[in-house]
Amino acid sequence: MKTALTLIVLLPLLGAVGSILLGRLLPRRVVEILACGMVWGSFAAGLCAASIYTGPVVVELGSWISSFTFTAPISLMLDPLSLSLILMISFVCGLIHLYSIGYMAGDSDYVRFFALLNLFTGAMLLLVLAENLLLLYLGWEGVGFCSYALIGFWYKETKNATAGRKAFIVTRIGDIGLALGVVWMFKLFHTFSIPELNQAGQTHPGVGMGVITALGLLLLVGAMGKSAQAPLMVWLPDAMAGPTPVSAQIHAATMVTAGVYLLMRMFPLIGVSTVVVGAIAVTGAFTAFYGATCALAERDLKRILAYSTLSQIGYMMLAVGSGAITAATFHLIVHAFFKALLFLGAGCVINALHHEQDIFRMGGLRRTLPWVFWPFLAGALCLAGVPPTGGFFSKESILTAVYMQGGMFYGALYLVGTFTVLLTVIYTLRMVFLVFGKSRSSQAGSPAEKNIPVQPLPRIMEITLFPLALLALFGGVAGSVLASFLAPLNEQAAYSPHATEGILQGVASLVVLAGIVIAWLTYGHGHRWRERRLAAAARPPTRLVAFLQAGWYFDTLYAWLFIRPYTRLATFLWQRVDEGMIDDSLDWTAAQVGRGGQFFGRWGKGRLSLYMLSLVAGATIMIGWFAWEVL
Amino acid sequence: MIVPLSHLLLLASILFALGVVCVLSWRSNVIMVLVGIEIMLNAAVLVFVAGSYQWGMADGQVFALMIIAMTSAEVSLALAMVVYLHQRRKTVDVDAFRELRDR
Numbered sequence: 001m002k003t004a005l006t007l008i009v010l011l012p013l014l015g016a017v018g019s020i021l022l023g024r025l026l027p028r029r030v031v032e033i034l035a036c037g038m039v040w041g042s043f044a045a046g047l048c049a050a051s052i053y054t055g056p057v058v059v060e061l062g063s064w065i066s067s068f069t070f071t072a073p074i075s076l077m078l079d080p081l082s083l084s085l086i087l088m089i090s091f092v093c094g095l096i097h098l099y100s101i102g103y104m105a106g107d108s109d110y111v112r113f114f115a116l117l118n119l120f121t122g123a124m125l126l127l128v129l130a131e132n133l134l135l136l137y138l139g140w141e142g143v144g145f146c147s148y149a150l151i152g153f154w155y156k157e158t159k160n161a162t163a164g165r166k167a168f169i170v171t172r173i174g175d176i177g178l179a180l181g182v183v184w185m186f187k188l189f190h191t192f193s194i195p196e197l198n199q200a201g202q203t204h205p206g207v208g209m210g211v212i213t214a215l216g217l218l219l220l221v222g223a224m225g226k227s228a229q230a231p232l233m234v235w236l237p238d239a240m241a242g243p244t245p246v247s248a249q250i251h252a253a254t255m256v257t258a259g260v261y262l263l264m265r266m267f268p269l270i271g272v273s274t275v276v277v278g279a280i281a282v283t284g285a286f287t288a289f290y291g292a293t294c295a296l297a298e299r300d301l302k303r304i305l306a307y308s309t310l311s312q313i314g315y316m317m318l319a320v321g322s323g324a325i326t327a328a329t330f331h332l333i334v335h336a337f338f339k340a341l342l343f344l345g346a347g348c349v350i351n352a353l354h355h356e357q358d359i360f361r362m363g364g365l366r367r368t369l370p371w372v373f374w375p376f377l378a379g380a381l382c383l384a385g386v387p388p389t390g391g392f393f394s395k396e397s398i399l400t401a402v403y404m405q406g407g408m409f410y411g412a413l414y415l416v417g418t419f420t421v422l423l424t425v426i427y428t429l430r431m432v433f434l435v436f437g438k439s440r441s442s443q444a445g446s447p448a449e450k451n452i453p454v455q456p457l458p459r460i461m462e463i464t465l466f467p468l469a470l471l472a473l474f475g476g477v478a479g480s481v482l483a484s485f486l487a488p489l490n491e492q493a494a495y496s497p498h499a500t501e502g503i504l505q506g507v508a509s510l511v512v513l514a515g516i517v518i519a520w521l522t523y524g525h526g527h528r529w530r531e532r533r534l535a536a537a538a539r540p541p542t543r544l545v546a547f548l549q550a551g552w553y554f555d556t557l558y559a560w561l562f563i564r565p566y567t568r569l570a571t572f573l574w575q576r577v578d579e580g581m582i583d584d585s586l587d588w589t590a591a592q593v594g595r596g597g598q599f600f601g602r603w604g605k606g607r608l609s610l611y612m613l614s615l616v617a618g619a620t621i622m623i624g625w626f627a628w629e630v631l
Numbered sequence: 632m633i634v635p636l637s638h639l640l641l642l643a644s645i646l647f648a649l650g651v652v653c654v655l656s657w658r659s660n661v662i663m664v665l666v667g668i669e670i671m672l673n674a675a676v677l678v679f680v681a682g683s684y685q686w687g688m689a690d691g692q693v694f695a696l697m698i699i700a701m702t703s704a705e706v707s708l709a710l711a712m713v714v715y716l717h718q719r720r721k722t723v724d725v726d727a728f729r730e731l732r733d734r
Contacts, residue, residue, distance in 0.1 A: 606729035609658040616651055 001052060002059045005076045007045035008086055009129055011038045012093075012122030016115045023111030035114035036097045039121055043090035050083055058131050058195070065134070072192050077131035080486045081264060081329060085128045085257075088333045092253040092340045093121040095464045099344050100245040102458030103351065107243075113153065117249065120146035124254035128261060132192035133182045136265075140178065140226065140258060144171050147255045151242040163241035170235040174225015178262070181218035198268035209273060216276030219266055220283065227259030227313050230287045234554050236310055237294075240302040244347030247302060251309040252340035257332050260316045264325050271323060278409065281321025281402070285413045285420075288314030290552065292423035296430070297548030299537070300357045301346050304431050307551075308383060309339060311424060315398050318417060322410065324401030326486040331394035333482070334475040338382035338391060341468035345376035348461050349435060352454040359434040360537040366436040368454045373436050375465035382472040384428040385421055386516070387509050390475025395421065396508045397483075400501055418511055425515025426522075433523035639681035646674035658725040661713050665706065672702050 015038030023031050056079040065072045097117060104110050123146060127139025145168075152164025186192055188207055189200050201212070223229065228236035236256070240247055250256060263270070263280060270276045291311030298304045312335045319328035350357055352369055366373045382391035399421075403414045522533060541549060550556065603610065653667030676695045683691025717723055 608725045608728060609655070612664075613655055616655060 001049060001057055001078070002061070004045045004049040004052070005059050005078060005129065006061060008042050008049065008090070009076065009122060009126050011042040011045065012118045012125060014038060016119035016122060019111055019115035019118060023115060028110060031111055031114055032101045035118050036094065036101070038118055039090060039094045039097050042121070042125065043087070043094050046083075046086045046090050049078060050087060053078065053083060056080075060131075069190060070186075072132050072134040074135060075131040075193075076129040077194065078129065081261075081325075082128050084329060084333060084482060084485065085261065086125055088336050089121070089124055089128065089253045092336050092468075093117075093124075093249060095468060096245050096249050096253070096340060096344070097121075099248075099347070099461055099464040100243075102461035103243065103245050103347055105458055109153075113150075113243070116146050116150050116153075117245070120150065120249060120254050124258065127258055131194060133185065133194060133197070134192045136194070136262070137178065137182055140222075140262075141175070143255055143258055144168065144175065144226070147171075147239070147246075147250055150246040151239045151250075153242050153246065157241075160241040163235075163238040167235040167239050170232050171225040174222045174232055174259070177218045177221025177225070179222075181215050181222065184218070185215060194265060198266065201269055201272065212270060213273040213275045216266075216270030216273050217279060219262060219270060220276065220279055223259030223263050223317070224283065225259070226262070227256045227317070228287075228310055229259070229283050229314065229317055230290055231554070233287060233290070233310050234551070234558060237303050237306045237551060240300070240306055244302070244343060244350065247306070248340045248343035248347070251306070251343060252336040256309060256313055257316075257336070260313060260320060260328060260332060263317070263320045264328055267320065267323075267325060277321050277323065279321075281318050281410070281413055284314045284317025284319070284321055285416045286314070287311065288318060288420045289416055289423075290314075292420045292427060294548050294551050295427040296423060297541070297545045299360055299549070301350065301359050301362075301431065301435065302343075302357060304359070304427065305339070305342055305346060308342075308424070308427070309335075311420060312339070312383070315395060315417065315420075318413060319398040319401055322398070322401040322405050322413075324398060326483050327394065327397040327401050329486055330478075330482050331398055333478075334382065334390040334394040334472065337468050337475055338379040338472035341375055341379035341465060341472055342383065344461070344465055344468070345372050345379060348372045348457055348465075349376075351461075352457055354455060359431055360534065362435045363437060365454070369436075369457075371462040372457075372465065375469035376436070377432060378469040378473050380428045380432045382475070384425040384512065384515065385508070386425070386512055387505075388476055389473050390478070391472070392508070392512070393476035396505055399508060400504050403504060404500070418507065421508060421511050422515045422518075425512050426519045429516060429519035430523045433519065437523070636681055636685050639677060643674040643677045643681070646677065647671050650674060659723075661716070661723045661725055662710075664725060665709050665713070669702065669706065672698060 015035055018034060018038075019031055026034070056077070058075055058077045060073050060075040062074050063071070064074045097114070100113065100117065104113055107113065120143065123139045123142030125139075127136055127143060130136035130139055148164045148168035150164075151167050152161045155161045155164070182192070185197060188211065189197055189204055191197060191200075200207075221232075224232045239250060242250075288311045291307045291309070291314060295304045295307035295311065298307060312331070316328045316331050316335070319325075319331060348369065349362065349365060349372060352365070352372070353362060356362065378389070382389040385392045385395045387393075399414060399417050402410050402417055547553065603614065647670075650667045650669075650671035650673075653670060654664050655667075657663035657667065676698050679691040679694045679698070681691075683689060683695070713723060716728065720727055
């Protein structure tokens, strides 16, 4: 078990180090095989660990930090939650690595790419397996760094580098919350160990409900930053600047699920506070709704997917906020499959269309890219939650959990969640219809109209889509297995009788059906409404659409609230204080000294008479002084 | 002693002061600067001689002779330089010679 767990974390990290050190010396094919092999090796080690898994186990690999009472060993913990997550992460990342071989075929910077991708995977696996919060924080920061470096992978364009910086800075705001929480917890409980913290809880002397609430809110802030929840969600849509496999990895497996994982991990500790739980649920529901509305109006294929990720992560937070850890994990895993699938499919589409990302300029790809269309459709149906795909069951289990909490508060959240399901169906199918549906001659400038042939794709990019499509479609079956497997985590979720569950499933199915009908009427091909939509898309957007396309103007709001005052302050400090006061006063002093030197320098201009006068004056003064002293 | 020492010292001081004023004020002519220097030296010689007489020791007189000898050498050298300078610049103004300045 110890070997298996070590290998899980160590292999991707080794791959990263190997690529960095030796990547330039090795032929390209070897680097690719090395990177993929390490991640698949990690997956194999995960399978081994799963096969010999009997119960939660903690493995200590060595001491990391140890000074007086401040100890943080390198210890890994395997329990149902981390086991299911590492299998998912290493599998999805493995497929993404394979896909990257095809995607990065034309890029000369493949060594850096694969090294960072490996490091990304390794950091996330470390985060998930970490037994203490300090090790988790190490993985957390590693993930943050890799996302920064990969989002800005094509750093020569300012836009990409800015997107990377934005992701880093916004998540950093959340990280402050997490760091404060971790340190405070150590101060209170004198331990970093997650199981010990979860056991200690409120019974620990000197820890009241208020403290737990504060800790929970700090962790929530950390999760908001990492998982791109409102109000720290602005970085995720911009993170689309990175290569598509990176987007897939960030959205599916590694980055954004970390926040949800943290909350799930610490739930026994923070879940006792109703304020925290309510805050998590509200955050999730709001973000789910926000992401869905923005995706409705967005035109960029990748940004639609980014907003859908916001929305789906919101569902996971909602599930955590309802105490349904199983549902959250289930949705997390299913989401990883279909979101990776959608991103990889989108990468295929974008590559095939010569880097066209506007869905209103696509169309007709069902005929030209059938091998992408069918998996993509599977992923889209799963995202939309059409029964009986995995997405339907996972989302449904979340909504059931929310409903079963009862009361006005959760009732309202349930309504928001259900309405968001409707929106999800509409925007997902809108995307599918526009991208793959029959193209229209009215779409000026579309590749189909200009008769540019689609670029042939490397076969490996299409092959990787199929396992994901199968998992997304049939992930629902895994739900019941997962539920019994994760049962120990799920103490707080309300028990739901089968009849209620049936009714709720029926409601959800009806909502989905309504969404399909609306989407078909609006964007389905051959319908006159579609023509009208396409014509409207060519005109400047209406105010509502512009509002949604700008992401509710959150960026503008933040620019106005934070960035502008900050820039003003920085400019003031720079121009007035630094240059105006400090520099100028020093410059003035130097100038005065220089001028004094110039003044005295006039003595040495070579006028002999002046020299003589000076000599006499000096001698007179000296003699006078001697005389004064003596007499 | 017919003349008291204080009178001699006073005379020497006046002579010295005259020499200084001559050196400082008569810049338009190097020769006059040399004359000023001679006057100052002679004031010094006078003080030596007076001192020698006052205390009855020959050292001061020896010094006086030394100074006279040195002065004659100095003047001959200095005048030769003045002639040379005048040949180069056609002037004997002190401030005309500025080649010794630092830049």
